[in-house]
Structure formats: C-alpha cells, structure tokens
Amino acid sequence: MRLTTLVSAVLLATTAIPATAADISDGKVKIGILNDQSGVYADFGGKWSVEAAKMAVEDFGGKVQGSPIEIVDADHQNKPDIASNIARQWYDTEQVDAIMELTTSSVALAVQGISKDKKKIDIVTGAATTDLTGKSCSPYGFHWAYDTHSQAVGTGGALVEAGGDSWFFLTVDYAFGYSLEEQTSKFVKEKGGKVLGSVRYPLGTTDYSSFLLQAQSSGAKVIGLANAGLDTSNSIKQAAEFGIVQGGQRLAALLFTLAEVHGLGLQAAQGVVLTEGFYWDRDDKSREFAQRFFERTKRMPNMIQAGTYSAVLQYLKAIDKAGTDETEAVAKELHSMPVNDVFTENGKVQSDGNMVHDMYLYQVKKPEESKKDWDYYTYLATIPGDKAFLPASESGCDLK
Incomplete structure (x- = not known):
C-alpha cells in the first residue's frame, strides 16, 4: 500500500512539471552577440548591438516558455580564428543556443560553418556577403538587415x-x-x-x-x-x-x-x-524605439543595431511558437514566420535564410x-x- 502511494506521488510530481520547461535546454535560452567591439567596426555594431539585443529580451518579457533569457557577448577583433574559438567554447561548454550579429564577413562565414556542424542557429546582422545565403548557406543560418546585393x-x-x-x-x-x-x-x-x-x-x-x-x-x-x-x-x-x-x-x-x-x-x-x-x-514606431535606445546609449541606432534587436526578438518569437529551443523546430518557425517589428513590416525569410524586406x-x-x-x-x-x-x-x- 505504501509502495503504491509512493509511486503515485512520484508520478504526480513528474506530471506536474510544465511540459515547456522540459523543452528548453538547460532551463534557459542563451544568446551570444559576437562582434567587433574595439576595431574599425566598433561603432558600426559593437556594444551598441549588445544593448539592442538586451532591449529585445526586455521587450519580450525576459522569459520564453517560462525560462529565463540571457545575453552574453564577446569581441572577435575581426579575426575568424578568434571568433571560431569563442563560438566553439560558447556552444560546447557555455550552453549558448544561438549566435548573432557577427560583423565582418570572414568571421560570419567561419561561425556559420561551425553553427551548421553543431546544428545551432546563427543570425547575421553585421556582415554583408551574399555567400552567407549563397554557396555557404546553412539550414540553421539566417541573414538579417542587409547584404552586398541590397x-x-x-x-x-x-x-x-x-x-x-x-x-x-x-x-x-x-x-x-x-x-x-x-x-x-x-x-x-x-x-x-x-x-x-x-x-x-x-x-x-x-x-x-x-x-x-x-x-x-x-x-x-x-x-x-x-x-x-x-x-x-x-x-x-x-x-x-x-x-x-x-x-x-x-x-x-x-x-x-x-x-x-x-x-x-x-x-x-x-x-x-x-x-x-x-x-x-522614418515613422512613429522607429522614433519611439530610437528614443528608448538613445536613453540607454546616448546615440541613435543604425540598421545593424536595429537589425540585431529584430533578430533577437524574432528568435524568441520562434522559440515561443515552437514551444522549444530545439534547433530544427526553431529554424522551421524562423523560415515560416513573417517579420513584423520596429525594423520592418511584412519581412519574409526565404529558403536560403535571407530575410527579405524593403x-x-x-x-x-x-x-x-x-x-x-x-x-x-x-x-x-x-x-x-x-x-x-x-x-x-x-x-x-x-x-x-
């Protein structure tokens, strides 16, 4: 009788755990902003993109599917080898789920290759080369904001x-x-x-x-x-x-x-x-966002920083819709969901990962x-x- 009661209690305790909690790896969503913070592109994206990413997390509510969201960042110094080492460390030992921004095309290509091998999401807002959605495309790679063609x-x-x-x-x-x-x-x-x-x-x-x-x-x-x-x-x-x-x-x-x-x-x-x-x-929405960004940074955002805000926000929306941060499921939602935010309206992601917008x-x-x-x-x-x-x-x- 006591054994039956004990088993029943364990079963009840197990089923009482929210299903969504089990679907978020490591109990949190961790996003890495990897860019140039000390070199020629430090103002282009830099620490200002990190602030934009944090704004997106705050605007989303700080949690997704009941799990906390964390932003980490690092300076890749425009060197693919340094960026690759950081990306591997983030993925292998620091439970980073996705890497974004990635100023400098050589860096972005290197990190996208690593992300593809490890089946992780990367969303590029800082680099421009069309190779990211061309010959070096990835089912888990996305290109936001602009590219050399645009x-x-x-x-x-x-x-x-x-x-x-x-x-x-x-x-x-x-x-x-x-x-x-x-x-x-x-x-x-x-x-x-x-x-x-x-x-x-x-x-x-x-x-x-x-x-x-x-x-x-x-x-x-x-x-x-x-x-x-x-x-x-x-x-x-x-x-x-x-x-x-x-x-x-x-x-x-x-x-x-x-x-x-x-x-x-x-x-x-x-x-x-x-x-x-x-x-x-451009309009009332962009001015409201920019004013909040200015209060934090004492500068207005460019398309890299606003694009990073959009990329982080869309990634969180995709996790929420998928009910998990599992890469395949999130990538599927990112490809199918329209992009409607302060950065753009009615943006769409193509099969090659390029987000098309005006x-x-x-x-x-x-x-x-x-x-x-x-x-x-x-x-x-x-x-x-x-x-x-x-x-x-x-x-x-x-x-x-």
Whole structure:
C-alpha cells in the first residue's frame, strides 16, 4: 500500500512539471552577440548591438516558455580564428543556443560553418556577403538587415542613373569587399556603365593616399568605396584632402550607416548617397524605439543595431511558437514566420535564410539642412524587398 502511494506521488510530481520547461535546454535560452567591439567596426555594431539585443529580451518579457533569457557577448577583433574559438567554447561548454550579429564577413562565414556542424542557429546582422545565403548557406543560418546585393542595388544603381556611368573601386581586401565590388559592378554594367578598375587594401588601413591617387587618376566619375566602418570614414576624410570631390568625381559609400555619418560629421559627409534598412526618424514606431535606445546609449541606432534587436526578438518569437529551443523546430518557425517589428513590416525569410524586406535610399543632409541632433538623412526612395535581395532561386544556395 505504501509502495503504491509512493509511486503515485512520484508520478504526480513528474506530471506536474510544465511540459515547456522540459523543452528548453538547460532551463534557459542563451544568446551570444559576437562582434567587433574595439576595431574599425566598433561603432558600426559593437556594444551598441549588445544593448539592442538586451532591449529585445526586455521587450519580450525576459522569459520564453517560462525560462529565463540571457545575453552574453564577446569581441572577435575581426579575426575568424578568434571568433571560431569563442563560438566553439560558447556552444560546447557555455550552453549558448544561438549566435548573432557577427560583423565582418570572414568571421560570419567561419561561425556559420561551425553553427551548421553543431546544428545551432546563427543570425547575421553585421556582415554583408551574399555567400552567407549563397554557396555557404546553412539550414540553421539566417541573414538579417542587409547584404552586398541590397547595397549595390540601392547606392550603385542610383548613382548610375544620375549620370555616374564610370566607376573605380577602392576595396577592402576580404570577402565582404570582394562581394560588394562584384555586386555593384554588375549593376553598373547592367545599366550601361563601365568599371575602369579597382585597388584593394588591407582592413584597418590608416593611409589611403596611394589608393586614392590611383582612383583619382583613373578619371572615373564615381569612386566606389567597397568598405565600411572607420575604413569608409577615413577614406572619405582623406579624399577630401586630395580634393577628389572638388575635382568633379563623386564618392559612393557602398556601406555607410548612421554611425559613420555621425562620427564623420555632416560637413564631411554631406551629399553622400547611401542605403540603409532602418532610419530612426522614418515613422512613429522607429522614433519611439530610437528614443528608448538613445536613453540607454546616448546615440541613435543604425540598421545593424536595429537589425540585431529584430533578430533577437524574432528568435524568441520562434522559440515561443515552437514551444522549444530545439534547433530544427526553431529554424522551421524562423523560415515560416513573417517579420513584423520596429525594423520592418511584412519581412519574409526565404529558403536560403535571407530575410527579405524593403531598403531605403537616403542622401546625407548639408549642415544647414539639419534641424536637430541626428537629423542626418533626406529620404530619396524605397527599394522593394524583392528588388533589393536575390531570390533564393538565384542565390546559389542548394537548400530546398
């Protein structure tokens, strides 16, 4: 009798445990934000992306399926080997369920490969190469915010249509730069323009004089800056010293965000045409989010930081809908769920993992046109998502 009673009590205790608790591994959801926090892309994403991720967790409620959510972060120093070691440690010993942001394409490709092998989710918001959803795609890999194709369609296409039909590229020497140059060159040529040449330089270069002189002597109407972060800012500053724009050539900053405009200042950045997936002053929702972000960071978010907020929030929504943080189930929900948040409306994830959404073409204001702090952009056009991003059938991804 006592044995029966004891067995019954154990069974009751077991069935009293919520089913969802058993479906969240390690009793918590742990998200790693891995990016550059001390180098050329520190303002591009950096610690500000970490804050955006924390905002997403707080806005979600701090728990998913009754389990706590934790954000961890690390600086990969733009080095694939360091990033790979961190990713393996996070996955193998620190119970990290997903890694996000991943500024720098070489880093993102390396970590996505590790995530694929270990069957873990990665969502890239900081890197740009289309290889992430092309030849290096993963069933567990997702690309948010932007890519080199969206930047080439926006900025490259707009300048050719405005008469900039001859180009010379100043390209950072790694996967991101190659991809951005290749994609932009394609659109320049499709619109009847010509590419007169290019020069490559190491990431983090401080002296661009020899490269800019080559671009200047090419006679190209447009010098395409296939770079980002401090590299873009420094090359624009030094181009001004050489009088390149005053001489009649135009600078096309192919990946230039609000963070770099702020760092450079309107006096130097005025007139630059750029493409972003988010601008803080776009509508009431973006302004409300941006104000809360500003209260935490004393700066307005760019598309990388807002994109990280969106990626973390969507991942948590997918776990909640799946009722588990098991990778296959979450990946399935991420592929099927529409994306509706402060970053975008009616975004959709393709079979290759690319999140398709509208992009926006802006021109940097002249100092006298800016009415308040962070009032930097004049809206030019919307680039529909199906034009901004490659369809899965053309991406080179072999996933179905």
